[in-house]
Amino acid sequence: MTMLSEAEEIPTPGLQAGSALMRPVEVAAAALLVTIIGLLLAGVVSRYVLGSPLIWVDEASSICFLWLAMLGAAIAVDRAEHLRLTLFVNQLPPALGRRAHLLALVLVGAFLLAMLHPAWEYMVEESYITSAALNIPLSYRTAALPVGVALMLVLVARDALRSAPLAEVGAAVGIVAAAALALWLISPMLPGLGYGNIFIFLVVFVALFLALGVPIAFCFGLGALTFLTFTTSMPTMVLVGRMDEGMSSLVLLSVPIFVMLGCILDATGMGRAIVELLASMLGHVKAGMSYVLLGSLFLVSGISGSKVSDMATVAPALFPEMKRRGHKPKEMIALLATGAAMADTVPPSIVLIVLGSVAGVSIAGLFTSGFVIAMVLLLVLAVLARWKARHEVMDGVRRAPLRVIGRAAVIAAPALVLPFLIRSAVGGGIATATEVSTLAVLYALVIGMVLYGGIRPARLWSMLVETAALSGAILIILGAASAMAWALTQTGFAFHMARLVTDLPGGWVTYMLVTIAVFAVLGCVLEGLPAIVLMAPIMFPIAANLGINDIHYSMVVVTAMNVGLMAPPIGIGFYIACKIGNVPPDEAMGAIWPYIAALIVGLLLIAFIPALSTAYL
Template sequence: MTMATQTIHAEPIEELSAGLRSGSPFLRPIEMIAAALLVTIVGLLLMGVTSRYVFSLPVVWVDEAASMCFLWLALLGAVIAIDRNEHLRLTLFLHMMPKTLQGFFSALGPLLVAVFLLGMLPPAVEYAVDESYLTSAALNIPMSWRAAALPAGIGLMVVLAVRDMVRSATVKQSIAALGVTAAVLAALWLVSPFLPSLGHYNILIFLVAFVAFFLVIGVPIAFCFGLGAFAFLTFTTSVPSMVMIGRMDEGMSSLILLSVPIFVLLGCILDATGMGRAIVEFLASLLGHVRAGMSYVLLGSLFLVSGISGSKVSDMATVAPALFPEMKRRGHKPKEMIALLATGAAMADTVPPSIVLIVLGSVAGVSIAGLFTSGFAIAMVLLAVLAILARWKARGEVMEGIRRAPMRAVGKALVVAAPALVLPFLIRSAVGGGLATATEVSTIAVLYAMIIGMVLYGGIRPGKIYDMLVETAALSGAILIILGTASAMAWALTQTGFAFKMAAIVTDLPGGWITYMLVTIAVFMVLGCVLEGLPAIVLMAPIMFPIAKNLGIHDIHYSMVVVTAMNVGLMAPPIGVGFYIACKIGNVSPDEAMGAIWPYIGALFIGLLVIAMVPALSTAYL
């Protein structure tokens, strides 16, 4: 969905819950253009769906026009995300450093971003010029209209990165950062003739050590990948940098990914209209009177609300304020509530329309319809293990004065929540049944939510709609730029032949597919802690999925294990980004909640092992 201020240890990619922030005044025209592009994309997709399914007259140029707008939306959204400081970055280690080092790295981080972007600008211009010789199939216009988004967006981001360096550091710190950067670049240039002889050790130097260092000093993850891949290709190979631009374009502009900003917008509408709160209130009236009832309501709400928003942060921000006061009254400790909230959100990430599932389907070539169908069943497994633990934890719950809600009240809550309750099942049924693509369904869901929100839930004021469009553009840009640079880094990694060697090593391990599943769980739990879900998938899917296929593992089964393992890591302290987001939303100190979350992480891990060892749980409903 997801995504942040310096008050938490990581800046999440999904910051729907933190409130809408305004950027710099001089970027207002960019924000307006991005909002207009998003509206245009939704309009084009709605026109395509209507013409295809209502009039049986497909409009052949709709996808082409939407694709052109999409790349511009991605790049301008990334520009807005830099302006608003909404790019995902890890700040856990940065906050542990002395103040002097923090100041130095606050200058070095934006400078490194600017260096990468300046390095990408000439090939981006060349790429756009080369695209001018190609003509689009349906619209019959030069493809440079689309490709021009790359140099335009990169150029604007360079300006903002330099601005951030000037703003965040003193002159002395900025000069020091410039000196260190120049010295390192000069050293790399001098030793570059000898680097190719190092072979695969260059992977450890540039794609592991360099990227890890950039992460530690707080460089946004998208640019960590970009810097590592760009340095690797520049100093150890003869591959032209324009190839990297092409891989970035391919990674962030697939038509399948068009549903990402649409589902992000859907999460905003869900939050603004109160549709999610209606679901929470209905479940509370139905289950609130039983022991551990409010825990069941929290888990059930996350399950159902996730099926609408596709965003973990939006889910948690909708559910927590509605349930935490009553849970406190019943004796639930804040740290226990945060633990249940965080792990419940991890459970819900397989419920369609999960943005993670959409990206995984795009990167690994897995059926999104199959992922959506299997995701419901897998989420039910995780829901069951968390509910069992919650019931055991609630054995001392204070139930005095708790009464079953009258059936009239339950019925009234159901009537109010019914239009919202229907939506997740419509999404899953339409995509899983092959009636429409995820992109088409996302567009229909946005239209449905807007109409239902206006008619039954009070609507959304016009100013709020504009804010949601800009926020969706920024969040989508932050997501898509990660996918672009991670795709470039993954391509660089595979071109070294490392993937084939890794495949040979893993294939020879004793234990066959079971051992490989355990390796997969370990890899994606660690990556989930450090990188968050999307970049981990883009980096590792091209390497891991072919190996799984050779071992006879069903791609849907393997996908469910990957996503679940990644989400367990995402919520695991002390690094997991999702854990800190939950603490922020619930206004509980991470130090207080850290000890309470481990039994819930353990429950998720048990569920993960069951999912990994029983393939039928993932494949029986396909």
């Protein structure tokens, strides 16, 4: 039983090769990523060193960013790296599963085909608007949308024709066309259903697409497209505009930069140096290796911002020694998964950056509070780990000599600077998350090359392309989820839901329990980012009306989502941990529940003791 995207089945960046057809696109995407980093570095130097900000940097970066997102999304299609739910499809007989996969491809192709002309229209409309600083038509930026949609459409058509005989492809196309025709025929009756349309199109349809294995981004896109097409008179071009808006926030510029930083961390061995330092300091005590695993995830996540990168860095370095001391593989996987969930609030968490962008919450405040909240979760997991390790075999384990600890500290010191540099710079208001991300990449590259053996040119190239693909996959999810969230809010449903929840007995306490339940369930199914983009516009205003601090509420949302993310049998993060640790999910499933319970204890403390989130702001 697995539920992984192809990207997550191979946690080490750069190992998934694309087709020769996409080489020019990969070159362009890599060049765009380097250009964005260069532009942002130039802006930082100009502002903080020369005292004369370059006013055109943001516009130039925005143009490159949208092109990177769309080309990266196309590369992700080519490499089958878009996040999708495969739990149900994998349980079907092989022949039926193949047909479900083909139907999923045709549905994606139908969405892209429907969006192609509106994307072109949107680009033409934007050509009449001139940018403020560069004084060029905005179509230079928005041309990325029709180009990216067209590329993805070609790639999806190629994959469909490769995966099945032409007759089966035709049959799948016929099924989708017949469904569209049926919806068009009954569309005059649909407006009369009112909020029932939300359940049909944005719940049932999206759930059906998820179960078929349609990538999450296209599930949201199809849900929003069918809802607007068959129940409203809204032009599809509006949907393109909402997707553009969802992908184009300048705050999100830090996402590909931190993804790149995670690749550098993995390639240079900087994360392994931190792990070895903690092992030399704590490895001799009871439950010491469990403490090392949790502490490593805590510190490494402060560099990479990516759960997959964190787990892939820590697990191979620690699991052999933990096995030697009698730790069961299923217990190690449970600790790895929940430890990664704990570490997701440690800056520079990509989830926190997206949440700050979507909900309008201070990223500096999120970074400061996230560090403390992660320590609360670290403590509850460490207490459980100590109790679990009461029978740990310690034969032959000795305290490391001071010279060994000292040598490990010297090697790890340059890497240890990064998480504290990122947190203090953003939390202290010295620089934005985007500015800090570029400085962190430059620092990691220089330190990695000088002190940690450098990066081979071939590996650097694969890192750039992989960063572009992963960033595109993330950003297209954000764009599609933004469009679906906008479609939901336009119905007025959010207002009625807010009034209903506000009238619940128990006030903010009841609302916190509702929030935990909602985001834990969404975390299981949708992973972090799409769940945030969908629900934050609805849930955060209600929290504000109930007097809940936005930073406090953000910490509850992220923690609840991560509990769901790691909870079997659906939580995606659980299966990633099993893949990285090479342990069958069925074996690890029973062991993770005490750790999930520990996280829930920590979550309840965070939810009902606001000072844990706000005392240090």
